[in-house]
Amino acid sequence: MIASSPPKTFILKIKRSLGEGKPSHWESFEVPIRPSMNIISALQYVAANPVTTDGKNVEPVVWDAGCLEEVCGACTMVINGHVRQSCSCLVAENLQDGNTITLEPMSKFPVVRDLWVDRQRMFDNLKKIHGWVPIDGTHDLGAGPTETQEEQEQRYAYSRCMTCGCCLEACPQFTKDNDFKGAQVFAQIEYFNSHATGKELAAERLDVIMEPGGITDCGNSQNCVKVCPKELPLLDAIASLGRKTTVHAVKRFFSGKK
Amino acid sequence: MADHPRVIVVGGGLAGLAATVRVAEAGVPVDLFSMVPVKRSHSVCAQGGINACNTVARQQGYSEWQHMDETLLGGDFLNHQPPVFEMTHWAPKIIDLLDRMGVPFNRTKEGFRDLRLFGGSIFKRTHFAGASTGQQLLYALDEQTRRYEAEGKVNKHEFWEFLWPVIDDNGHCKGIVAQDMRTMEMKALRADAVVMATGGCGMLYGKSTMSVICTGGAASRCYQAGAWLGNPEMIQVHPTAIPGEDKCRLMSESARGEGGRVWVPRKKGDDRKPADIPEDERWYFLEEKYPKYGNLVPRDIATREIFFVCQDGYGISGGNMVYLDITHLPMETKNKLAAILEIYEKFTGDDPRFTPMKIFPAVHYSMGGLYSTYTAVDDARGMVSGAHNNMMTNIPGLYAFGEVNYAYHGATRLGANALLSCIFDGLFCGLSVANYVRDGVAHEQSAGQAPDSLFQKYVDQEQAKVERLIANDGQNNPYEIWREMGEEMIASATVVKTEDRLNQAYTKINELKEQFKSIKLSDTGTWTNQNLSFSRAVGDMLKYAETILAGSIARKESRGSHYRLDYPKRIDDPFHKTTLVKYNAAEDKPEITWEDIPLPLVPLRDRSYGKVEAAAEKDEKKEEATSV
Ligand SMILES: Cc1cc2nc3c(=O)[nH]c(=O)nc-3n(C[C@H](O)[C@H](O)[C@H](O)COP(=O)(O)OP(=O)(O)OC[C@H]3O[C@@H](n4cnc5c(N)ncnc54)[C@H](O)[C@@H]3O)c2cc1C
Numbered sequence: 001m002i003a004s005s006p007p008k009t010f011i012l013k014i015k016r017s018l019g020e021g022k023p024s025h026w027e028s029f030e031v032p033i034r035p036s037m038n039i040i041s042a043l044q045y046v047a048a049n050p051v052t053t054d055g056k057n058v059e060p061v062v063w064d065a066g067c068l069e070e071v072c073g074a075c076t077m078v079i080n081g082h083v084r085q086s087c088s089c090l091v092a093e094n095l096q097d098g099n100t101i102t103l104e105p106m107s108k109f110p111v112v113r114d115l116w117v118d119r120q121r122m123f124d125n126l127k128k129i130h131g132w133v134p135i136d137g138t139h140d141l142g143a144g145p146t147e148t149q150e151e152q153e154q155r156y157a158y159s160r161c162m163t164c165g166c167c168l169e170a171c172p173q174f175t176k177d178n179d180f181k182g183a184q185v186f187a188q189i190e191y192f193n194s195h196a197t198g199k200e201l202a203a204e205r206l207d208v209i210m211e212p213g214g215i216t217d218c219g220n221s222q223n224c225v226k227v228c229p230k231e232l233p234l235l236d237a238i239a240s241l242g243r244k245t246t247v248h249a250v251k252r253f254f255s256g257k258k
Numbered sequence: 259m260a261d262h263p264r265v266i267v268v269g270g271g272l273a274g275l276a277a278t279v280r281v282a283e284a285g286v287p288v289d290l291f292s293m294v295p296v297k298r299s300h301s302v303c304a305q306g307g308i309n310a311c312n313t314v315a316r317q318q319g320y321s322e323w324q325h326m327d328e329t330l331l332g333g334d335f336l337n338h339q340p341p342v343f344e345m346t347h348w349a350p351k352i353i354d355l356l357d358r359m360g361v362p363f364n365r366t367k368e369g370f371r372d373l374r375l376f377g378g379s380i381f382k383r384t385h386f387a388g389a390s391t392g393q394q395l396l397y398a399l400d401e402q403t404r405r406y407e408a409e410g411k412v413n414k415h416e417f418w419e420f421l422w423p424v425i426d427d428n429g430h431c432k433g434i435v436a437q438d439m440r441t442m443e444m445k446a447l448r449a450d451a452v453v454m455a456t457g458g459c460g461m462l463y464g465k466s467t468m469s470v471i472c473t474g475g476a477a478s479r480c481y482q483a484g485a486w487l488g489n490p491e492m493i494q495v496h497p498t499a500i501p502g503e504d505k506c507r508l509m510s511e512s513a514r515g516e517g518g519r520v521w522v523p524r525k526k527g528d529d530r531k532p533a534d535i536p537e538d539e540r541w542y543f544l545e546e547k548y549p550k551y552g553n554l555v556p557r558d559i560a561t562r563e564i565f566f567v568c569q570d571g572y573g574i575s576g577g578n579m580v581y582l583d584i585t586h587l588p589m590e591t592k593n594k595l596a597a598i599l600e601i602y603e604k605f606t607g608d609d610p611r612f613t614p615m616k617i618f619p620a621v622h623y624s625m626g627g628l629y630s631t632y633t634a635v636d637d638a639r640g641m642v643s644g645a646h647n648n649m650m651t652n653i654p655g656l657y658a659f660g661e662v663n664y665a666y667h668g669a670t671r672l673g674a675n676a677l678l679s680c681i682f683d684g685l686f687c688g689l690s691v692a693n694y695v696r697d698g699v700a701h702e703q704s705a706g707q708a709p710d711s712l713f714q715k716y717v718d719q720e721q722a723k724v725e726r727l728i729a730n731d732g733q734n735n736p737y738e739i740w741r742e743m744g745e746e747m748i749a750s751a752t753v754v755k756t757e758d759r760l761n762q763a764y765t766k767i768n769e770l771k772e773q774f775k776s777i778k779l780s781d782t783g784t785w786t787n788q789n790l791s792f793s794r795a796v797g798d799m800l801k802y803a804e805t806i807l808a809g810s811i812a813r814k815e816s817r818g819s820h821y822r823l824d825y826p827k828r829i830d831d832p833f834h835k836t837t838l839v840k841y842n843a844a845e846d847k848p849e850i851t852w853e854d855i856p857l858p859l860v861p862l863r864d865r866s867y868g869k870v871e872a873a874a875e876k877d878e879k880k881e882e883a884t885s886v
């Protein structure tokens with residue numbers, strides 16, 4: 001019995017740094033395991049008791065979190081080498097070599113400090129693609145367009161993207177210093193372009209991903225879809241945009257735009 | 259500095275974003291502050307839906323008037339009637355607008371917006387987008403905000419923390435002091451009006467259904483700067499949450515709205531698996547006690563019933579849990595609830611499609627908050643559109659929108675009414691803000707003309723606070739103080755309250771306030787210091803907690819979510835009044851006064867929801883006549 005009983009504590013090994021371009025190092029913390037404990041509660045324990053396994057008092061670890069129920073996207077990090085949300089990651093299911101879990105910041109975004117990264121690029125891209133429905137204003141102008149259940153289901157699948165960046169972290173084409181847009185952006189273009197009013201800006205959106213860093217740079221490695229926590233139909237979006245940009249290019253050609 | 263009027267919005271949840279869009283649309287530039295990228299605000303957590311009278315319900319006899327009536331009855335008449343009238347009558351327009359913005363509302367076979375049942379009503383009046391309605395609504399407003407940002411009309415300051423309102427010698431709000439949470443840079447920014455839309459205060463209970471940023475710190479700072487609070491003792495405890503280590507995750511009311519049933523084994527301590535307990539050995543206590551509303555009685559009532567059933571020893575295995583069962587529902591219905599069922603599965607490992615969920619009440623919403631005013635129309639049926647003071651606090655130029663505003667929900671908020679009140683505040687009262695700054699009334703000096711020294715004074719004040727915290731070499735751990743505060747508040751000021759326990763908690767909170775004076779930060783650096791930000795908020799949470807307790811002690815009656823075991827009845831004379839809490843800076847303590855609540859539209863009536871054991875038959879009839 002005793003031999004098979006689960007460990008009472010585990011080691012949280014964290015990659016730390018004071019920011020982008022600053023040297024990084026690993027620190028380990030021993031954390032008591034409690035039933036159905038997630039990574040966030042382990043980090044909360046470390047915040048209250050910032051003492052490493054070799055007994056050193058250190059500055060508490062910095063990380064980003066919000067909802068704690070996997071809808072805000074804030075707490076994304078690399079856990080045991082896999083990118084995911086730390087709030088929905090249960091300690092008991094992820095102990096490696098018996099009792100260790102490693103945490104690293106996402107590698108495709110500049111580090112602010114420790115596990116906190118700056119994902120502003122994702123929000124900036126939403127601005128570039130005109131990520132909104134161009135309504136006339138907030139005045140009372142009656143209901144929006146009706147849509148079928150099937151259309152709603154398709155749009156709903158895309159609208160659940162929480163801008164977490166897992167798809168970009170896993171994508172071989174997306175790097176810190178290139179301009180590749182990535183699956184998050186492709187999915188959002190498909191989302192806005194499939195709304196009756198959102199369509200108004202479809203051409204502008206397609207223009208953005210026909211430039212360098214656009215859809216043709218996608219190597220179709222399909223890593224993105226495997227890591228998306230909200231199971232967005234990313235490959236459908238990529239395939240659909242591939243077709244639409246081709247048609248759009250032909251149209252542009254004949255209208256003499258380029 | 260150019261003297262064009264400007265507005266600051268603090269908070270980028272539904273209320274803050276709706277305000278930003280409305281003010282920017284009116285042509286007034288907005289500086290938008292938020293501790294998190296606005297798209298990650300707490301509003302994403304809302305699951306169930308948003309209420310509005312609609313075409314189908316209307317033809318079945320429902321109306322905006324009745325939506326108002328339900329909201330007032332739900333709030334046990336502690337809400338002011340003209341704002342609630344206006345909000346419920348605006349609700350259908352808000353749904354239409356969100357629909358035009360592209361929110362993927364669920365659809366019927368014919369392509370119209372689908373509806374679901376929610377607590378406090380027997381009509382389907384709740385619009386929804388899967389079980390992630392808040393996320394969808396927030397994204398739609400985030401997108402419209404981004405559009406104005408792209409046009410240069412909105413300037414976002416994300417990862418900036420609001421520290422203090424700037425108030426001039428005339429007592430008018432002229433801007434804020436804020437700090438960058440990454441670089442720790444501090445600055446004052448000018449504005450002719452400031453909208454606080456900073457959400458709820460669940461974190462001061464340690465664990466709640468809220469996000470980690472919902473500390474109430476911002477509201478507490480305004481209170482300490484002279485803004486009044488209204489009804490802070492009104493804290494909603496949601497009946498159905500999944501208890502967790504770091505957070506209590508909500509199991510939305512929509513689970514019951516779609517047909518979910520709450521039950522316990524009839525036999526105390528029955529250890530059988532739920533599936534092995536036959537139907538007649540299950541006690542569906544809500545359905546039995548409230549035949550009319552069943553599992554959809556308002557939250558405070560469901561919460562108390564669950565709490566007492568567990569206290570009486572009927573909880574699962576004798577503990578503090580009851581079953582919330584959706585296993586009998588058709589697959590199609592379960593699919594509509596996918597987003598919340600996934601949460602349950604992810605965090606407990608059980609699949610609620612096949613095993614009943616184990617749930618218990620958790621702190622969920624603050625009905626109380628910053629006190630606000632309004633101008634009613636002559637016959638009290640609504641507010642005057644664009645009136646300067648709509649949802650303005652007692653400090654001219656300082657507004658309160660969304661959950662931080664005390665105005666709409668009285669002593670209990672009905673499910674799916676919060677999203678409505680947040681967006682309504684932003685859109686309807688956003689115009690008031692725009693008018694206030696454009697008309698230039700009440701500004702002896704505009705923010706642009708105010709002297710630099712005014713702003714510097716407040717920056718110095720906040721800088722000094724930071725230096726004190728960092729230099730402090732005490733022995734107390736701020737996380738430990740926070741944990742103790744949470745435990746004390748849960749034990750004293752949630753489902754049931756008594757004078758003795760509240761007094762004990764009041765003493766304890768004051769001890770913690772003393773201990774807070776000698777804390778020690780574990781991070782004293784000047785780069786991305788979360789320890790500093792959190793500790794500062796703990797100090798402010800303690801002061802807010804004190805007002806919750808003071809209000810709870812002073813209100814010697816039971817009303818809505820505020821249930822006093824020692825005063826179990828509602829006592830209208832003298833307590834049908836707003837609890838007004840003002841900060842006494844000299845003695846560092848709350849002071850309570852009372853304000854009358856006019857009843858121009860609907861008279862006071864009993865709030866029994868047709869409970870069978872308690873309510874006499876005539877109550878039942880009365881209720882039928884007025885509320886159904
Ligand atoms: C789990 C859950 C489910 C819910 N489901 C529903 C539902 O189905 N229907 C319904 O009607 N209601 C629901 N509610 C209630 C509803 O979600 C909230 O009341 C509402 O979202 C609050 O919105 P808000 O705009 O007032 O504030 P929030 O969304 O909380 O946003 C607060 C904003 O203020 C900012 N902020 C806070 N402090 C500071 C500071 N010091 N400096 C700078 N910025 C600051 C934050 O960054 C954030 O942007 C639910 C609540 C919870 C917890």
Ligand code: SF4
Pocket residue numbers: 167170171172173174182183217218219220221222223224225238
């Ligand atoms: S398919 Fe591959 S290359 Fe294309 S976006 Fe996805 S991960 Fe990147």
Ligand code: SF4
Pocket residue numbers: 160161162163164165166167168183184187227228229230231232
């Ligand atoms: S598409 Fe998926 S993985 Fe990518 S940002 Fe959105 S939710 Fe995250």
Ligand code: FES
Pocket residue numbers: 064065066067068069070071072073074075076085086087088
């Ligand atoms: S904290 Fe929001 S996704 Fe984890």
